[in-house]
Amino acid sequence: MSNFxxxxxxxxxxxxxxxxxxxxxxxxxxxxxxxxxLTANADEEKCLLLYPEPEWEVLRPKIEALPNMNKAAKRLQRLILGNAAPMELDASGRILVPQPLRKHANLEKRLMLVGLGKKYELWSEESWNAYLDDSAGDEEMPPEMEALSL
Known part of the structure; x- marks a missing residue:
């Protein structure tokens, strides 16, 4: 179990x-x-998702099982599965981010790697800072969050 x-x-x-x-x-x-x-994020946020292989192998069959006659499901499959890039860290702990994924997330030199429990998100630093500065007050709070005490 990962705890990123x-x-x-x-x-x-x-x-x-x-x-x-x-x-x-x-x-x-x-x-x-x-x-x-490493794959594209299907949400409106332009970032990449980094999964350890065991977590990916739990998620992948769920995505594959979505009804492919549904446009939203097919879009999700195309974004997540169609952009998935299996890779292994080299001896120096580096990875090579494929060009289509760099373009999808607008990645340039300065990046942010953000832990979300079972996965990481990889953001351009500029997009990450803009996301943090954006007020999310316009969205309706789900009931699960209303019960959360921090």
Missing amino acids: LGSHAINMDAKGRLAIPTKVREELAHLCGGRIV
Whole structure:
């Protein structure tokens, strides 16, 4: 069971390579031998999703099982499965982000790796900061959040 938390500022080079922070790398090495899947986020936020391989293998059949005659389900399948890039951290803990995924998330040099429990999100630093600055007060709060005490 993964427990990815926190935000990490990282850099990507001109070839699309980025080094996973040491703490994250160690957890990924322990959890999945450094084997991960990187894919597009299907939400309106333009970021990437980074799954350890075991988490991906739980999620993938659920996405595949969606009714492909439904336009929304087919779109989700195309975004998530069609952009999935299995990869393994190299000896230095780096990965190469494929160009289509870099373009999808508007990734350039400065990035943010954000832990969400079972996965990470990979954002451009600019998009991440804009997301944090955006007031989400316009959205209706789901009942589960109304009962949450922080």
